[in-house]
Amino acid sequence: MSQTSDLIQSAQRTIRLEIEAVEGLLAHIDADFVRACELILQSNGRVIVLGMGKSGHIGNKIAATLASTGTPAFFVHPAEASHGDMGMITRQDVILALSNSGSTAEIVTLLPLIKRMGIPMISMTGNPDSPLAQAAEVNLDARVAQEACPLNLAPTSSTTATLVLGDALAIALLEARGFTADDFAFSHPGGALGRRLLLKVEHVMHTGAALPQVARGTLLRDALMEMTRKGLGMTAILEADGRLAGIFTDGDLRRTLDRTIDVHSTRIEDVMTSHGKTARADMLAAEALKIMEDNKINSLIVVDDQDCPVGAFNLGDLLRAGVM
Template structure:
């Protein structure tokens, strides 16, 4: 094996990046009528988008199918070799097929074209050869040709697979925006991830309620409020009037400031030292919103109130941490 210096490694890497960057930039001119037709065909699809491709094109096709599926376009990948041995039954006339082949003449893909055409599923191709069999048979051909592979031998698919992947992302994003797909829609496809928790979890799902809420009424002494803080373990207590409406909050931070003033904790009413008109949140708001408020205000807890200002719950930073929102 030929020895290379660290400088040679760097030169090789930079050359590969530049070649692939040029391949991506060339795609801008390919967002043409074929691209628009592909988008319109998929938008009109009553079934699913079926992606197929061999070898490295298949790996890229898998990723494109996954991206489409997670951004509002139901999609899955079918291996063309397996399609010839039974998996073609997964495709219906209501579906749209995206076939990927750099040459546009890959035998395993070309073999199943007559069957796809016979069942009436519209075909979209992604090829590096607009004069190929695959491109000619498609209702739209997404041109992903490249001037050169990043591989100096011109053998390993590098620039071509990158261009195909980026074209697939462009297609997915165009469809996402056309459908009005939202962050909440995305979260429903990813309920197990941290993003899903941030976008789906409501305050009502993790707040403390009933007897778990630290609460004292106006007129309670500061010492009584401290006992409530200790009992409930949220680092604060809410303060309500006789009707149960929130009038203030007293936190560990308020306690430190109060003690600096040498206040008599046994004879001072809580309303004299509490924070009035503090931040609150509604139960139907996202837990992520509670986190944003806490971080912005540099506080560790929030009372939860209804539209009338009645106290219905409490939430603190530890609740958000346990729920995986942080």
């Protein structure tokens, strides 16, 4: 029991210290932060993120976040930069150099070359008097009172603070650029997020001969045959002019059978749901999914500007498309 209590207390202490480290950043969001954003926004190149060790791992993540939110960026390992990778950096770029001490040898070694190339540099350090901070056009203060490590050695609070400061930079730039959800989707086309942001109803709906539809006046028996042939668990019912009159689903069928209605003599308009919820072909599939969730329905008819059915789909189609 004592060991359990010690473990819990240790974890809680770590979390408290890291929360304090993050809260301490609020006082450092000032004119220097604004200047850092301006340097990046004015650049015609990329943000080159440098960092060694744990700062390097954080730098990789910051570069990835910047790149996915509208600020072209990539990570360069400082040691590799001294052995050829400096060729990846151009005079149009901006360097974001990460070092808690501000005196990481592999980065300090690059400073003369960075200066010679005239590349603007932003540092993110825990020591504003360090060589790196002094060499930078602007330093972002990421200092912390103490590491969460009880030895005050392992980078813990400091790396968390640096990561959060990097996120703050990325989101400030995102908002300054007017970066939209559509822009974000184009940066994430292969994942579930991209599918939710890019996929439209027209990409998942069944059209033409695959669209289940019957005319008003059709017997329920024949409507059920249409539903069986098309396999969507529903059918659209059309007015004489082709407009949507209603929808009949598997759920409507269960409710109809509870009323002991004769499927051989009942007409479909007597048991259909009049009109019902619909979607548009150019609507995001994720928007259509919300309509279905909000109304607790499993399928939707897609209509055109004249309210004529042009397609249909169900939850299974959205599931297969990776929207849900």
